[in-house]
Amino acid sequence: xxxKHWISRxxxxxxxxxxACIFLFPIWLMISVSLKxxxxxxxKEAATPRALLxxxxxxxxxxxxxxxxxxxxxWARFFVNTCIIVVSIVGCGIFVNSLAAFALSRLRFRGxxxxxxxxxxxxxxxxxxxxxxxxxxxxxxxxFDSYQxxxxxxxxxxxxxxxxxxxxxxxxKELDEAAxxxxxxxxxxxxxxxxxxxxxxxxxVAILQSLEYWNSFLWPIMVTRGPEYRPLSVAMNAFFGQPxxxxxxxxxxxxxxxxxxxxxxxxxxxxxxxSVAQSGLKG
Amino acid sequence: MLSPxxxxxxxxxxxxxxxxxxxxFTTKRLVxxxxxxxxxxxxxxxxxxxQTFWQALRNTAVFAGIVVPVQSxxxxxxxxxxxxxxxxxxxxxxxxxxxxxxxxxxxxxxxYFVLNYPEGLLNTFVKILTFGKAGPYDWLRDxxxxxxxxxxxxxxxxxxxxMVVYLAGLQSIPEELYEASxxxxxxxxxxxxxxxxPCLRNTHVFVLVTTTILAFKLFTQVEVLTQGGPxxxxxxxxxxxxxxxxxxxxxxxxxxxxxxxxxxxxxxxILQRILLKEEREVL
Numbered sequence: 081x082x083x084k085h086w087i088s089r090x091x092x093x094x095x096x097x098x099x100a101c102i103f104l105f106p107i108w109l110m111i112s113v114s115l116k117x118x119x120x121x122x123x124k125e126a127a128t129p130r131a132l133l134x135x136x137x138x139x140x141x142x143x144x145x146x147x148x149x150x151x152x153x154x155w156a157r158f159f160v161n162t163c164i165i166v167v168s169i170v171g172c173g174i175f176v177n178s179l180a181a182f183a184l185s186r187l188r189f190r191g192x193x194x195x196x197x198x199x200x201x202x203x204x205x206x207x208x209x210x211x212x213x214x215x216x217x218x219x220x221x222x223x224f225d226s227y228q229x230x231x232x233x234x235x236x237x238x239x240x241x242x243x244x245x246x247x248x249x250x251x252x253k254e255l256d257e258a259a260x261x262x263x264x265x266x267x268x269x270x271x272x273x274x275x276x277x278x279x280x281x282x283x284x285v286a287i288l289q290s291l292e293y294w295n296s297f298l299w300p301i302m303v304t305r306g307p308e309y310r311p312l313s314v315a316m317n318a319f320f321g322q323p324x325x326x327x328x329x330x331x332x333x334x335x336x337x338x339x340x341x342x343x344x345x346x347x348x349x350x351x352x353x354x355s356v357a358q359s360g361l362k363g
Numbered sequence: 364m365l366s367p368x369x370x371x372x373x374x375x376x377x378x379x380x381x382x383x384x385x386x387x388f389t390t391k392r393l394v395x396x397x398x399x400x401x402x403x404x405x406x407x408x409x410x411x412x413x414q415t416f417w418q419a420l421r422n423t424a425v426f427a428g429i430v431v432p433v434q435s436x437x438x439x440x441x442x443x444x445x446x447x448x449x450x451x452x453x454x455x456x457x458x459x460x461x462x463x464x465x466x467x468x469x470x471x472x473x474x475y476f477v478l479n480y481p482e483g484l485l486n487t488f489v490k491i492l493t494f495g496k497a498g499p500y501d502w503l504r505d506x507x508x509x510x511x512x513x514x515x516x517x518x519x520x521x522x523x524x525x526m527v528v529y530l531a532g533l534q535s536i537p538e539e540l541y542e543a544s545x546x547x548x549x550x551x552x553x554x555x556x557x558x559x560x561p562c563l564r565n566t567h568v569f570v571l572v573t574t575t576i577l578a579f580k581l582f583t584q585v586e587v588l589t590q591g592g593p594x595x596x597x598x599x600x601x602x603x604x605x606x607x608x609x610x611x612x613x614x615x616x617x618x619x620x621x622x623x624x625x626x627x628x629x630x631x632x633i634l635q636r637i638l639l640k641e642e643r644e645v646l
Contacts, residue, residue: 089449092444092447092449093449095444096444096445096451096455099441099444099455099459100455100458100459102519103458103459103461103462103519103523104458104461106462106470106473106474106477106519107461107462107465107473109473109476109477109484110469110473113476126476126479126482126483126484127479127482127483127484127486127487128487131484176367176368176371177368179364179365179367179368180364180365180367180368180369182364183364183365184365187364195365195369202372202376202377204628204629204632205376205380205625205628206576206579206580206624206625206628208580208582208601208604208621208624209380209383209604209621209622209624209625209628210376210379210380210383210621211604211605211608211609211621212383212604212605212608212609212614212617212618212621213378213379213380213382213383213386213614213618213621214375214379215608215609216382216393216614217374217375217378217379217382219393232371232375233371233374233375233376234375235371236367236368236369236371236372236375236376238372238376241368266364267364270364291463291464294466295466295467295468295583297467297468297582297583297586298582298583298586298601298605301586302605302609312466313466313467313468314468316466316468316469316472317468317586317587320468320472320475320587327476330472331472331473331476334469334472334473335469337466337468337469338464338465338466338469341464341465341466342461342464342465344464345460345461345464346457349453349457349460352460352464353456353460353527353530356460356463356524356527356528357527357528357530357531358531359528
């Protein structure tokens with residue numbers, strides 16, 4: 081019995097280990113190639129297991145990517161762009177969406193039910209279907225090649241409103257009734273009571289949106305022209321598509337591009353997994 | 364309190380959506396010497412007569428048809444593996460989910476290196492496995508391999524999402540059900556078939572619908588790795604809209620394709636609501 085238990089344990093661990101290798105090997109490959117200074121050697125070893133082993137690791141590729149050799153601008157330029165875009169969307173989004181959700185949850189007014197169903201219906205509409213007319217709107221506003229084109233359309237987010245709405249609905253009404261009696265306005269109740277209590281939803285929304293907009297690709301290739309407002313994802317693709325391919329530099333750029341989210345993920349793994357799992361509880 | 368969110372939703376979601384519908388019945392172009400005319404269903408008629416559109420639709424459907432069952436099944440398998448009470452399970456969960464936080468463009472770039480032809484790591488691997496009988500394959504330029512390769516990369520990047528959602532589902536199954544079935548002498552496999560699988564009904568519906576919608580949005584992988592080639596073999600609906608609307612500036616025509624795309628997503632989402640509602644009535 082003990083032996084059987086031991087064998088099944090070993091079997092389970094080998095399956096788990098095999099999957100772990102499949103998921104880790106491209107990430108490891110990216111790190112390994114990015115640490116090789118000699119392009120010729122990278123090409124020579126590309127198809128051999130030695131691609132996974134940097135014989136004499138060097139940071140030369142990182143230096144050239146950070147200096148912007150071969151790209152339109154130094155890596156940091158695109159990093160700052162992506163940060164400005166993602167932080168603005170998430171930061172503004174938290175207030176705008178939670179405020180709307182609070183109003184829908186607490187205020188009683190005509191058309192409230194309609195607005196709730198409208199938000200739920202808008203959750204379905206895929207952005208990809210709107211990209212072309214939205215592009216015209218952005219051009220009309222004169223926002224082509226700018227930060228606002230990549231920020232303002234994405235602040236109001238039906239799914240985030242819905243998550244906050246569900247959360248506020250579950251908050252006991254006695255809390256704000258007590259505050260009402262003390263003469264607090266609805267806005268004060270929102271700011272002093274509802275918002276501080278909704279920290280778990282804020283974290284969920286922030287993580288889901290950061291993942292989404294750090295990744296966004298279709299929209300920024302449509303509305304940016306040069307490196308000035310271009311985010312990392314588009315810069316990565318431009319650098320990758322530019323011959324001759326210098327794989328050492330490309331992999332260094334790739335790792336730097338993935339690193340911020342990877343570090344956040346490793347630091348807040350539980351929150352990431354919880355947030356993504358929670359996106360599955362809707363409906 | 365509602366107005367910031369509402370104004371943004373109207374300006375950047377509802378109006379573009381209405382514009383897409385209206386433009387789809389006109390000859391609207393971004394720059395044109397001719398005035399825009401109302402042409403009824405002309406765009407739709409031309410769209411459905413266009414072999415390229417059908418090819419894009421077929422590719423997207425094939426992609427979804429394979430990715431949805433395989434990625435969901437694999438997600439469930441991984442979830443059951445890391446749901447065991449064994450030391451180190453959190454590490455494995457963390458590793459399997461890791462590719463989800465890596466930007467898709469980065470994932471594509473790294474895989475491109477692995478898929479290199481004729482000398483890439485995957486070709487070497489295939490050669491070793493088949494004792495030199497098979498390969499090398501041109502994974503991204505061979506018409507019969509390009510789409511399956513895109514599918515593989517997409518599953519590698521995304522399966523952590525399904526795993527995490529299933530994991531949440533598994534953990535919500537009451538332990539007593541397993542105890543009862545153990546007393547009845549059920550084997551592990553019987554437990555999975557008769558307890559686990561049916562208890563996950565809502566999770567199944569959510570995972571299948573979300574994965575289907577995500578699959579229909581396929582764009583980044585294709586744009587980065589194959590630009591829709593070879594010979595349109597990996598072109599997708601979203602990429603078709605992007606090329607017609609953004610590159611060729613045929614706004615009216617692209618809008619018709621976008622409306623069809625939104626309709627497909629709508630049907631899938633409504634299906635989810637119906638399936639979930641039935642479940643609620645049963646409970």
